[in-house]
Amino acid sequence: MRRATSLGCMTDNRARLDHVVLWVGDPVAAAAFYERTVGLEPLRLSEYADGKAPFPSVRLNEETILDLMPRSIAPGMRMVPGAADSSGHPVNHVCVALPQEGFDALRSRLETDSVPVSALSYDSYGARGEARRSFYFRDPDGNVFEARHYD
Known part of the structure; x- marks a missing residue:
């Protein structure tokens, strides 16, 4: 996979997939897997380690990232009713x-x-x-x- 190193100004507003959130046990270990084995660029790892970001991500391409959400924060998920229940239930x-x-x-x-x-x-x-x-x-x-x- 090609790593995206810089993002240009996106002026095309067509519908597209922005991100997918994956529940993971250890976001740092997950980021290492996606970087080393899958070839994706890790994002916000140091910010996550410093407690300044709630989760790290990895970049799939210039437009799409995978967020690596720690299962430990599932009880605090409040964006929609039942959001915490999705922890441990990955998409197909x-x-x-x-x-x-x-x-x-x-x-x-x-x-x-x-x-x-x-x-x-x-x-x-x-x-x-x-x-x-x-x-x-x-x-x-x-x-x-x-x-x-x-x-």
Whole structure:
């Protein structure tokens, strides 16, 4: 995965996915997994460690991040009724689409780090039509990810 190093001024206001919040046991360990194994850029790690941010994040691309929310704060979640009950109930899966080289590199890193991966699927339907190949893996907190490429 390519790391985003700077963000330009976003003037395009089309609808898009901004972030996904994942419940994790240890946000620092989760950030390390996403950086080392998945290849994502960690954000706000030092601020989190210093108590200045409630959670760190990792950058998927220029427009999308994954927030690594500690399960320990679930009892304080008040944005909507029942929000705290979502702790420990990850979504079915989050899918990331990559260029073919990034897809192959991710699978290789996961295998090198002994992260179990599923068999390859072919021609699975997604946001851009049929993806050439895809596979699934879990992060250390049990969140399921699908990786795919359309090229």
